[in-house]
Amino acid sequence: MSFTTPRHFPATRMRRMRRDAFSRRLMSENVLTPADLIWPVFVLEGEGQREPVPSMPGVERLSVDLLIEEAREALELGIPALALFPVVDASLKSELAEASYSPDGLVQRSVRALKEALPELGIITDVALDPYTSHGQDGILDEQGYVQNDRTVETLLRQALSHAEAGADVVAPSDMMDGRIGEIRQVLEQEQRVNTRIMAYSAKYASRYYGPFRDAVGSAANLGKADKSTYQMDPANGDEALHEVAMDLSEGADMVMIKPGMPYLDVVRRVKDELKVPTYAYQVSGEYAMHMAAFENGWLDADSVILESLLCFKRAGADGVLTYFAKRAARLLTEQ
Ligand SMILES: NCc1[nH]cc(CCC(=O)O)c1CC(=O)O
Numbered sequence: 001m002s003f004t005t006p007r008h009f010p011a012t013r014m015r016r017m018r019r020d021a022f023s024r025r026l027m028s029e030n031v032l033t034p035a036d037l038i039w040p041v042f043v044l045e046g047e048g049q050r051e052p053v054p055s056m057p058g059v060e061r062l063s064v065d066l067l068i069e070e071a072r073e074a075l076e077l078g079i080p081a082l083a084l085f086p087v088v089d090a091s092l093k094s095e096l097a098e099a100s101y102s103p104d105g106l107v108q109r110s111v112r113a114l115k116e117a118l119p120e121l122g123i124i125t126d127v128a129l130d131p132y133t134s135h136g137q138d139g140i141l142d143e144q145g146y147v148q149n150d151r152t153v154e155t156l157l158r159q160a161l162s163h164a165e166a167g168a169d170v171v172a173p174s175d176m177m178d179g180r181i182g183e184i185r186q187v188l189e190q191e192q193r194v195n196t197r198i199m200a201y202s203a204k205y206a207s208r209y210y211g212p213f214r215d216a217v218g219s220a221a222n223l224g225k226a227d228k229s230t231y232q233m234d235p236a237n238g239d240e241a242l243h244e245v246a247m248d249l250s251e252g253a254d255m256v257m258i259k260p261g262m263p264y265l266d267v268v269r270r271v272k273d274e275l276k277v278p279t280y281a282y283q284v285s286g287e288y289a290m291h292m293a294a295f296e297n298g299w300l301d302a303d304s305v306i307l308e309s310l311l312c313f314k315r316a317g318a319d320g321v322l323t324y325f326a327k328r329a330a331r332l333l334t335e336q
């Protein structure tokens with residue numbers, strides 16, 4: 001018996017196709033392109049304002065004039081859309097979040113300015129009250145501190161309509177109240193806004209990976225130790241995500257989202273398999289912060305890990321990814 005010759009030449013050697021770049025490329029099942037990326041951004045009042053977010057190195061809050069310049073680059077890199085989040089001054093926060101639907105609020109003004117400067121760039125607005133409430137919850141509280149569903153939905157309707165009227169292409173309710181997609185859809189139809197798309201944060205989990213985002217928009221201090229588990233989903237649950245997504249679709253959502261991203265890719269896969277609709281995932285602030293911490297320590301190679309992390313969303317079935325790495329990734333993809 002010779003040890004230099006295998007006894008059974010395998011008919012299948014998986015490594016044959018991996019031997020050369022051409023055959024690796026031919027059998028590649030998924031591809032990441034700039035068209036898969038949505039860039040979440042934080043907008044500030046004022047002009048010429050730029051503030052770093054300490055727990056998200058490389059991410060800045062920008063006033064809209066500077067944001068337009070950054071957004072122009074994103075558009076040139078092939079990024080289809082950005083998702084806008086406001087940093088609301090503490091003096092405008094209240095129990096009832098009235099500032100959320102002001103026609104001249106920061107978001108509404110920023111949408112108008114962005115659409116005027118860059119009409120082809122899709123603008124997605126966040127429909128939720130947490131940047132506007134004095135307590136940092138996504139809704140309006142009763143005397144016991146419980147977030148009231150239907151009372152909150154009334155305010156979300158006004159907020160969503162004010163975004164649509166400012167010119168938002170997509171409104172994205174991230175609040176997890178029941179029934180809000182159907183109500184928003186009905187109001188948009190009534191107000192002749194039939195082409196305003198709804199991206200529903202359908203399966204949004206009560207996650208601690210949102211911490212750096214809450215620092216960025218300044219809701220962390222107001223929220224304190226309170227959590228959002230009476231309306232956001234339990235990380236233990238998967239079937240429930242399908243129920244949530246199916247309901248939002250039946251109420252009129254055009255796109256659905258799973259959030260957070262990387263620890264929840266099984267949910268993305270299940271949603272895509274079962275419902276076969278435009279499905280997005282959010283690589284959230286905590287995922288960004290973890291990566292950046294490792295990059296800054298020299299523990300992971302930034303460029304290749306960023307692209308790998310985003311490609312894996314595609315493999316899991318996502319049609320697109322909201323990621324703070326959007327511009328960096330698009331630049332890398334353009335250079336490749
Ligand atoms: N409704 C607010 C909202 N919209 C997006 C995020 C998180 C995004 C991120 O962590 O990157 C949150 C935070 C929360 O629910 O507390």
Ligand SMILES: [Mg+2]
Binds near residue numbers: 177179244248
């Ligand atoms: Mg729901």
